Amino acid sequence: MITTSLFQKKLPLIAQIFTGLGLVFVVSWFLDIRILLQLFPDLPGIKFNSAFLMVLAGLGSWLWSGGKSVKGAWMLAIVIVVMASLSIVQDFFQVSLGIDELIVRDSIGRSEGQPNPGRMPGMTAIIYLLFGMSLLFFTKTPPRPLLGQILLHAISLVAFVALMGYLMSVPDFYTLSFLTAISPSIALIWFVFSIFLTVHQPHLGITGLLLGDKKGSIMARRLTPRIVLVIIVLSFAWMQVQRQDLIQVDFGIALFALCILVMGLVLIWDASAWLNRSDEKRLKAETELLIAKQNLEKMVEIRNQELKGILDSAPVSIIATDKNGLIRHFSKGAERMLGYDADEVVGKLKPAQFHEQSEIQQKASLLSAQTDSEVQPREVFTYFTIDGKVNSDEWNYVRKDGSTFPVQLNVSQISSDKGKHLGFIGIATDITQLNNSKKELKSLLEKLESKNKQLLNFAHIISHNLRSPVMTLDALIKLYQVEAEQEQREELFGLVEQVIKNLLSTMEETIDVLKIQEDSDQQLEEVSFSEVFEKTKTALIGQILSLDAELGADFSECPGLMFSRSYLESVFLNLMSNALKYRHPERPPVLEIKSGIEAGKPYLTFSDNGLGIDLKKHGAKVFGMNKTFHKNPDAKGVGLYIVKTQLESLGAKISISSQVDEGTTFRVDFSA
Structure with a gap:
């Protein structure tokens, strides 16, 4: 459909202009400005009631088309219908209801000797009646837009007939009353205004036909103005010829008919040529569209094959x-x-x-x-x-x-x-590979976390165990330098030697632990628990005999496993020597070593009857570096830390259970 939104937006403005014209005519009546009321001399002028209803019609159209107040437009439509109807009744029944000069005295009509001065022409009253009813249909609930549109078309037709009457000087076309005729100004204004109003409903009636985008609408837009123009021109020419009595009536009628026929054929030829050109364009467009469709189908097929190949691969x-x-x-x-x-x-x-x-x-x-x-x-x-x-x-x-x-x-x-x-x-x-990568990453993170803890522990060792001997050594050297007596100097030198020995011992222990952390490539082999036990027992035989210690071992359930021989010997040596070192002073030491399998994994237990450890107090520090819990001069707090580090480096774990004065049990759980 042809774009009508611009006209629809301008309708309120057009209604305001229409209202303004009506107000100009109303004011002209009050001020007696006759030139505005009768633009064409010797032709009917504009009556006051016509001007007044024009103002009401403009206001109603503005309220309706602008969406200001549908109810207000409906009330104005009622007033217009009533006044127009009363005026028509006066004409048909030749009565006076006193509404013609109710507000303003028609001095113009009286001076011209009109029988009913101030009375609205019959055709004007019909136009206002049609408009009022049209506005009622547009504003009722629910609205009846088609009926309203048809009435607007009727107004356009009545106004057009009146204009043609004036153009061709045919009074019967512009008067329905024997008394007065419609003003040409009113006919022209309403013809234009009614056409504009139909654009509010551009899809209905003749407006919908003329403004549509289908071929029939295009043809109607092309032929309608040409046909109207041809008929007007031929009719005007024929009437002028007849009035001048230039030709005979019969010949004139035949000539008029012939002209109508010729012009009709010309219009038909023009329309047919236009249709042929449209068909050619349509066929060309259809051919291009068909080719484009075929090319598109080929492209789609190619893309589908490509997509299928991508998805399949x-x-x-x-x-x-x-x-x-x-x-x-x-x-x-x-x-x-x-x-x-x-x-x-x-x-x-x-x-x-x-x-x-x-x-x-x-x-x-x-x-x-x-x-x-x-x-x-x-x-x-x-x-x-x-x-x-x-x-x-x-x-x-x-x-x-x-x-x-x-x-x-x-x-x-x-x-x-x-x-x-x-x-x-x-x-x-x-996501199999992704899950495996996640597991590997988790393992690496756990190892990294373990390394970080070890680094923090080593930092503690350096800051705590090495700083103090170094500071003591520095102080002793300074005292040695200032001491004058030889005997005191020799005593200070002896202390320096002792501090140096302790410092070297601490450094050796730290280096041993570092070696364990870095030595991640231990050779695994089948190791017998009995062999390691006998070798360790031989190394400690002096202490065992002097302390009258009792050692027992049961490896029947699990005789051995794949492990580092050197690390397992270190575990046995540290745990067995600890059982002797931290023995109870009131009873001979007893140590029971036993192997077993639980949930498919081997384990070892070392149970003694020694001093025991208060785990509530020291449980979190048992396997820490340089942590001691008894007043034993030989205790350095390194053995258990080394054992734990060695075991964890190969995936094993060590745990403890203990009671003070009752004894301690260490359990080593190996990985499967």
């Missing part, structure tokens, strides 16, 4: 289903990943076939708890996708051979252009 599984969950598409990636052929599953299976039922049930229970609603297992995959969201989660796919592997599955809804639900699509990516 991608290392992902793409499975599409209908709205009932039945598989409709099974990509090559899905075939490679799951081991099924597309023919085996398309139209036959649902995606739940590739999932463990226990996992589906577990996910449904979890989703029910999260959403506080009962979620059925069949709804797990599509619970969120119905709302247009993408459901992304980790799952375990089950291959055709029964093996499983982890995937990241994204499920979304398939919809048409109009939003109709068509089905679902699931895109799965194998």
Whole structure:
């Protein structure tokens, strides 16, 4: 349809201009400005009632077209209909109801000797009656716009007939009353204004036909003004010829008919030529469109093949289903990943076939708890996708051979252009390698955290164990330098030697621990617990005999394992020597060593009857560096730290249980 929004936006302004004209005529009556009331001499002028109703009609049109007040427009329409109807009644029944000069005395009409001065012409009254009824149809509830549009067309027709009457000097065309005729100004103003008003409903009536974008509307716009112009010109020419009595009546009628025929044929020829040109353009456009469509189809086919190739070569599984969950598409990636052929599953299976039922049930229970609603297992995959969201989660796919592997599955809804639900699509990516990488990264992070703790511990050793001897040594040297007596100097020198020995011992211990941390490539071999026990017992035989210690060992359940021989000998030596070193003073030391297997993993226990440790007080510090808990002059607090470090470097762990004055049990758990 031709663009009419501009005219629609301008309608309130046009209504205001129309109202302004009416006010000009009303004021002219009050001020007796006759030149404005009768623009054409010797032709009917504008009556006061016509001007007054013009003001009301303009206001009603402004209220209606501008959306200001539909009710106000409706009330003004009632007033216009009533006044127009009363004026028509006066003409038909030749009566006077006293409304012609109710407000203003018609001095012009009286001076011209009119029988009913001030009376609105009959055709003018009909125009206002048609307009008032049209406005009522537009503003009623519900509105009847088609009827209103038809009445506006009737106004245009009446006004046009009146204008043609004046143009051709045919009084019967511009008067319906035997008394007065419609003013040519009123006829012209209403002809233009009624046409503008029809644009408010551009899709209805003749306006809809003329403003439409279809070929019939285009043809109507092309022919209508030409036909009207031809008829007006020929009619005016024929009437002038007849009035001048230039030709005979019969010949004139025949000539007029012939001219009408010729001009009609010319118009038909022009319209046909235009239609032919339109058809040629249409055929050309259709041909171009067909070629473009064929090219587009080829391009789409090529793109589909390319996309299919990309999707089939991608290392992902793409499975599409209908709205009932039945598989409709099974990509090559899905075939490679799951081991099924597309023919085996398309139209036959649902995606739940590739999932463990226990996992589906577990996910449904979890989703029910999260959403506080009962979620059925069949709804797990599509619970969120119905709302247009993408459901992304980790799952375990089950291959055709029964093996499983982890995937990241994204499920979304398939919809048409109009939003109709068509089905679902699931895109799965194998994340086996990703999960392995996560595990490796977690292991590296744990090792890094362990290294950081060790570095902090070494920093503590350096700051605490080395700083104090160095400061003491510095102080002794300064005293030695200022001391004058030889005997005192020799005593100070002896103290310096003792501090240096302690410092060297601490440094050696620290270096031993560092060696353990850095020596991550220990040679693993099959080690017998009995052999290590006998070797350690031989190394400690002097202390065992002097202390009358009792040592027992039971390795029947687990005689040995794959481990570092040197580290295992260090563990036995430290734990067995500790049992002798921290013996109870009131009883001979007893140590029981036993091996076993628990949950498929070997372990060792070292149980003694010594002093024991208050674990509530010292439990967190038992395996720390330089931590001692008894007043034993030989205790340095290094042995247990070394044992713990050696074991953890090979994946083993050590734990303790102890009671003060009752004894201590160390348990070593090895990895499988």
